[in-house]
Amino acid sequence: MKELPAEIDYWLRSKLPAAQVSSSSFRGQSRVCVDRPNIWESLRALRDDAGFDMLFELTAVDYLEYEGARDRFGIVYGLLSIDTGKRLIVKTFVNEPDLVLPTVTDLWKSADWMEREVYDMFGIVFTGHPNLKRLLLPTEFTSFPLRKDYPVKGRGERHNFPIITRAES
Amino acid sequence: MPLDLTEPADPSSTQREGLWTLNFGPQHPATHTTLRLILTLDGEQVVDVEPDIGFLHSGFEKLGEVLDFNQYVTIVDRMNYISPMANEIAWHHAVEEMLGIELTPRTKCIRTIFAELMRIHDHLLCLGTCVLDLGGATAFFYAFNEREKIYDICERASGQRFHTSYTRVGGLLYDVTDDWVRMVQEFLRTFPKAYADVQKLVMKNRIFIERTRDVGYLSKEAAINGGATGPVARASGVERDLRRDEPYLLYDDLDFDVICSTAGDCYARFHVRVLEIAESLKIITQAIARLPSGPVYAEGTGKEAMPDKREVYQSIEGLIHHFESIMPNRQPAGPKEELYSATESPNGELGYYLVSDGSYRAYRARTRPPSLIHFSLFPSMMRGYMLSDVVAVLGSLNIIAAELDR
Numbered sequence: 001m002k003e004l005p006a007e008i009d010y011w012l013r014s015k016l017p018a019a020q021v022s023s024s025s026f027r028g029q030s031r032v033c034v035d036r037p038n039i040w041e042s043l044r045a046l047r048d049d050a051g052f053d054m055l056f057e058l059t060a061v062d063y064l065e066y067e068g069a070r071d072r073f074g075i076v077y078g079l080l081s082i083d084t085g086k087r088l089i090v091k092t093f094v095n096e097p098d099l100v101l102p103t104v105t106d107l108w109k110s111a112d113w114m115e116r117e118v119y120d121m122f123g124i125v126f127t128g129h130p131n132l133k134r135l136l137l138p139t140e141f142t143s144f145p146l147r148k149d150y151p152v153k154g155r156g157e158r159h160n161f162p163i164i165t166r167a168e169s
Numbered sequence: 170m171p172l173d174l175t176e177p178a179d180p181s182s183t184q185r186e187g188l189w190t191l192n193f194g195p196q197h198p199a200t201h202t203t204l205r206l207i208l209t210l211d212g213e214q215v216v217d218v219e220p221d222i223g224f225l226h227s228g229f230e231k232l233g234e235v236l237d238f239n240q241y242v243t244i245v246d247r248m249n250y251i252s253p254m255a256n257e258i259a260w261h262h263a264v265e266e267m268l269g270i271e272l273t274p275r276t277k278c279i280r281t282i283f284a285e286l287m288r289i290h291d292h293l294l295c296l297g298t299c300v301l302d303l304g305g306a307t308a309f310f311y312a313f314n315e316r317e318k319i320y321d322i323c324e325r326a327s328g329q330r331f332h333t334s335y336t337r338v339g340g341l342l343y344d345v346t347d348d349w350v351r352m353v354q355e356f357l358r359t360f361p362k363a364y365a366d367v368q369k370l371v372m373k374n375r376i377f378i379e380r381t382r383d384v385g386y387l388s389k390e391a392a393i394n395g396g397a398t399g400p401v402a403r404a405s406g407v408e409r410d411l412r413r414d415e416p417y418l419l420y421d422d423l424d425f426d427v428i429c430s431t432a433g434d435c436y437a438r439f440h441v442r443v444l445e446i447a448e449s450l451k452i453i454t455q456a457i458a459r460l461p462s463g464p465v466y467a468e469g470t471g472k473e474a475m476p477d478k479r480e481v482y483q484s485i486e487g488l489i490h491h492f493e494s495i496m497p498n499r500q501p502a503g504p505k506e507e508l509y510s511a512t513e514s515p516n517g518e519l520g521y522y523l524v525s526d527g528s529y530r531a532y533r534a535r536t537r538p539p540s541l542i543h544f545s546l547f548p549s550m551m552r553g554y555m556l557s558d559v560v561a562v563l564g565s566l567n568i569i570a571a572e573l574d575r
Contacts (some may be wrong), residue, residue: 026504026506026507026508027266027267027269027508029508029509053393053394054393054394054396055396056396056398056511056518056520056537056542057509057520057522057535057537059522059535059537061507061522061524061532061533061535062533065526065532066524066526066532067505067526067527076509076522078509078520078522078537082393082407082409085409085414085415087509089509108394108395108396109391109394109395109396109545109546109549110394110395110396110542110545112545113541113542113544113545114541114542117541121230134223135222135223136222136223136226136574136575137223137226138223145228145231146230146231150231152228152231152232152234152235
């Protein structure tokens with residue numbers, strides 16, 4: 001069993017001196033923020049050297065209307081160590097127009113569909129993903145609905161479907 | 170023309186000649202809801218599967234950003250509608266953790282009983298319908314007969330059989346009555362007989378065993394790397410149950426076992442589910458025996474929890490309190506934080522990543538649905554097996570498409 005380092009941010013800085021790491025915690029849940037260029041290396045180090053063998057969650061948050069936010073999109077990776085039962089939330093941020101992140105499907109297979117969902121809903125591209133296409137929405141859909149600038153009522157996609165009458169069919 | 174008997178170079182290749190494509194769903198009895206599989210077959214052997222999902226996508230997560238914490242419970246109900254109360258408990262567990270509300274002992278106990286009733290509910294459906302898909306109708310009726318009784322218990326508590334919307338921030342819609350307690354006790358008395366019938370009909374049925382044993386194998390490493398949780402992971406030897414490992418509600422004080430198997434096939438997944446029903450019964454028996462009296466709404470935590478209905482109708486403070494927790498411009502503020510919180514739903518880890526911007530609604534309410542993760546493992550579990558095994562593996566994962574697509 002690999003020992004989980006107590007001070008995860010110091011441990012990550014010692015592993016990756018170039019990375020900008022900050023940590024916080026809320027209601028006993030520890031979180032680290034890593035800058036985007038080092039996210040894949042950090043996650044690999046956490047998987048291989050700190051024993052986080054499961055990626056239980058991968059999602060994104062659009063901070064467009066969030067008071068005091070500096071970045072547009074936050075990507076959230078939820079890691080779990082099965083042996084110790086410890087969870088860690090790893091976050092990174094991406095901004096327009098450069099909405100690109102390296103894929104983690106090569107580290108955890110569970111990232112496959114979750115990355116596709118994030119691409120589907122937020123338009124964030126994961127480079128190196130084996131099959132990056134829309135998961136839930138139709139392929140001809142053009143918007144990214146979970147972005148905050150997309151209205152709840154939609155943009156008429158549903159109402160503008162071509163309707164075929166019985167006579168035409 | 171002479172026959173060419175040379176083996177193809179790579180039997181796992183999807184490009185070689187002689188393969189055919191079969192469309193499975195979206196309307197197929199074994200998908201139960203709406204999902205589609207594009208199967209690439211070599212004769213009857215499955216070479217590759219491409220799932221096509223999203224037919225039931227209804228923008229639930231977007232709605233979660235518009236509705237407040239109490240209103241959104243009606244939407245989470247409709248995710249995994251096989252065990253609606255489990256979703257409600259998971260959602261309000263996340264909200265209460267965010268707002269820092271400690272539940273009253275009575276609410277904790279009632280929610281624990283309902284969570285376990287839902288586990289029985291869900292596992293009975295999984296078992297009953299899968300056996301039906303595999304050709305045996307009898308167990309289905311035994312299972313659904315018992316599910317009706319659980320619906321009756323839900324109806325007595327909340328007024329709704331199906332989409333109960335029973336939990337509230339820091340409490341429950343109504344307190345339960347003595348009548349409800351008697352109904353649960355009656356269920357505990359009569360259920361073991363039906364349970365034994367179902368167990369004998371299914372788990373010792375030779376046809377069922379032959380259809381499910383050594384089918385759809387998932388190794389422990391693949392389960393961990395693929396993010397599997399719940400009965401699917403436990404059937405592959407992953408010893409993890411949030412009820413034991415991250416106890417919430419009453420689970421810390423109750424005595425129950427975590428059921429695991431190392432076989433990793435379909436039969437093991439059903440076996441884990443069947444044995445979990447017995448553990449749930451144990452939990453309900455302990456919880457109903459110690460059901461404490463007292464209020465259901467948490468008190469002394471500011472205005473986050475709604476007041477009791479009697480208080481609303483009989484005192485001016487209660488009425489003001491109720492008004493303030495309903496009106497959007499009066500609602501109490503939460504912390505400006507984000508948090509992941511999960512509970513052990515019947516299907517696996519049901520989590521919410523909740524981002525709060527300090528208002529009484531979620532800024533982002535992400536659901537981590539166990540069905541989505543399990544279904545993404547489906548192609549790797551299916552390769553090399555036969556076409557007839559598709560239904561068995563699909564049934565053993567218990568994919569609920571409304572939760573899958575949200």
